[in-house]
Each structure stands twice: as C-alpha cells, then as structure tokens.
Amino acid sequence: MAQEKTMWITSRSHYGLITMSELARSYGQGPVSLSYIAEKQRMPMAYLEQLVSPLRKAGLIKATRGQRGGFELILPPEQVTVKQVVRALDGDYSPVECVSENYVQGACVREDECTSQFVWQRLKESMNQVLDNITLADLSREPESVLQKVGSVVEILSK
DSSP: OOOOOOOSOOHHHHHHHHHHHHHHHTTTSOOBOHHHHHHHHTOOHHHHHHHHHHHHHTTSEEEEOSTTOEEEESSOGGGOBHHHHHHHHHOOOOSSGGGSTTOOTTOSTTGGGOSSHHHHHHHHHHHHHHHHTOBHHHHTSOHHHHHHHHHHHHHHHHO
C-alpha cells in the first residue's frame, strides 16, 4: 500500500489563513498585534513577521505603527477569499507544471500524447473553485459551517 503524502498546501498558506482568520474575527475593532496572534495561535512570531509582507503587498492587510499598532484587514472578511490569501503567499496553485499559468507550450516531451493532463487541469479548476468560494468570514465561524460550504461546492463540482 502506498504511503499517503500531503499535496500542495504549504505551511505559509496554512499559517497565513490562521493569521487572516484572527484578523477577520477582529475586523472593525482596530489593529491586532502579531504578538497577540502568535500567543493565541501558538505560532512562531518570526514566522508571522514573514507572512505579513506578502499579505500587505497583495492589498489584503494594512499596518498601523505605534503602541496600539498592529495589522488589520483592508476589506471586510466577506470579501476576502481563501484563494486570495493562498495566492498572495504561495502564488497560483497547480498540481503539475503543465497546467500552471507560467507553463511554456512544448516544454514537456509528452505534451501531445499526455493522457492525464485533463485530470490535473480539472483538479486545479476544482481546487481553485473551492478556495474561491470560502471567505475569511466563513473561516472565522464555526468549523461545521465551513465544512458545509465546502461540501456544497464539492457537490456542484461532481455533477
């Protein structure tokens, strides 16, 4: 029996979503310090510091300096998708190179007779649709409501 392996979600995306969920829970209440998030979520402060830069560059969060400074969402949690966060931290998701946005036609010697490329393209589209249909507002709610939303998207995709 083959050993199960994890696929495409990096620790950057994982911790980034946890961080953004904390900011979503505090939306409208002012900046949240990274030290608060690090302590509450038991995450390394140095790692959190690395995550905020790409999130700021993507226009998802803003920083406030000073004693009561920290980070906060620019948009309401209902308007920020998991896909936006993952893309800001790790770029576009593709399970294999030949279905990535940066793929150069002809780079693969099997391109003309590939029998599995459609599988990877469909997986990419399905994954992107799921990530695009879950918002930070969803993540800041109870886990069951997020699972219901994911389940409904998966049902739609399987039809």
